[in-house]
Amino acid sequence: MRTSSVDQIILEVLAQEHAHLTSLQIFEVIRERLPAVNQSTVYRALERMAKRGQVSVSDMGTGSAVYELVADGRHHHLVCQVCGCILTIDHEEVGRFFTEIEAQNQFKIATNHLILFGVCGECGKNGG
Amino acid sequence: MRTSSVDQIILEVLAQEHAHLTSLQIFEVIRERLPAVNQSTVYRALERMAKRGQVSVSDMGTGSAVYELVADGRHHHLVCQVCGCILTIDHEEVGRFFTEIEAQNQFKIATNHLILFGVCGECGKNGG
DNA sequence: AATTATAATGCATTTGTTTGCAACTGCAAT
DNA sequence: ATTGCAGTTGCAAACAAATGCATTATAATT
Structure with missing residues (x-):
């Protein structure tokens, strides 16, 4: 499986926060390290990782989906x-x-x- | 509870179809009878009816939510x-x-x- | 019938998310 | 090092849904 820098950073961010984060929150943290990253790249990375079972996606009724590390339990x-x-x-x-x-x-x-x-x-x- | 013509028509449409309909599909049927109706009115009506428990809203992974009459079982x-x-x-x-x-x-x-x-x-x- | 309070609507705008396409990147085989 | 391929990205545009605000309709009250 090919490694994507964005995937890696997302995993690190989620592992640090241990919380439900929106794609925007994730995007903003990533931008500190990779300023050129596009928002749709983050969406696609999250979709990819959800398909792999690494993260969970949930609509908690807050207007935007939240993501979380599945490894967190x-x-x-x-x-x-x-x-x-x-x-x-x-x-x-x-x-x-x-x-x-x-x-x-x-x-x-x-x-x-x-x-x-x-x-x-x-x-x-x-x-x- | 106040009656809205759009709510009424939505109930009739869903009762006729007995199926999962998207808000766009519902909107198009309603437009035949009330040509001036706005799409956000349909969204708001569906949200209202969902809150009342009259219809169910589901994300079936098809890109847009589908609505169904709860009375259908x-x-x-x-x-x-x-x-x-x-x-x-x-x-x-x-x-x-x-x-x-x-x-x-x-x-x-x-x-x-x-x-x-x-x-x-x-x-x-x-x-x- | 007129008045009032509340809920519903239209319109324009905004937000959240997805997608098509062309360009680029990482990895493996040569 | 070069090639080829599949996966990844940026960008712009499309799409689904939600929202703010001014207007209109409805039912209850007078």
């Missing part, structure tokens, strides 16, 4: 549509569900970062 | 990233999983159309 999120809070759930029970679905449908699931929207306990209490 | 999809085929799974086992997650996190899930990406049995055999 498989986890998933519950996003409250009222207050915007984000609960993290680990892969354990999600994994059981995935395995079930896979067995029943002869399908290998690649989705590695599940996002479920809804209402958190706090907002459920207050809002009705 | 809760179901979910497995999308093959190799051949693009779409398997439909009903709400039963997904519902059990949702209930589990809800109980463990005091969270009410609103997501009503789950999309999981991966590789179908056929492509798994051929591709390795």
Whole structure:
């Protein structure tokens, strides 16, 4: 597999931050080291790395997708549509569900970062 | 709740088609009846109806989101990233999983159309 | 019927993301 | 070193979706 400098830097950036970063945030960090890099190059690099399973892409309902290192550990999120809070759930029970679905449908699931929207306990209490 | 003519037409269109439609497809049908309607009005109407739980929004990886009547029955999809085929799974086992997650996190899930990406049995055999 | 408050709409603009194409780069075989 | 090829990049343009603001429509209230 051919090495791309942009891919390398993205991996380093994500490894340093251990967080959900938008492509713009990633782009801006990369630009400090490679000022000439184009934004679509970053998009393509992220797409490539997502296909390889190195990073996860998630729409958390914030307007732009966020990226994260898969090596940081498989986890998933519950996003409250009222207050915007984000609960993290680990892969354990999600994994059981995935395995079930896979067995029943002869399908290998690649989705590695599940996002479920809804209402958190706090907002459920207050809002009705 | 206030009634919008666009909302009404969208409901009728989706009820007629019983399918996943893109906002552009919906827009074009609406334009036949209300030629002056703007595309952002359609986006806003769909967003409104999704918030009410009348329609589901899903990114099936086709470039644009698709909308569907929730009243048509809760179901979910497995999308093959190799051949693009779409398997439909009903709400039963997904519902059990949702209930589990809800109980463990005091969270009410609103997501009503789950999309999981991966590789179908056929492509798994051929591709390795 | 007139008034008011609220929600919906059109238009133009902006944002986020993808794509086509030509140029370039890294790697392997010669 | 040269060639060839596939993968990567920049640029501009296309596309999908969201937004700010002024206007209009709707339902409730008077």
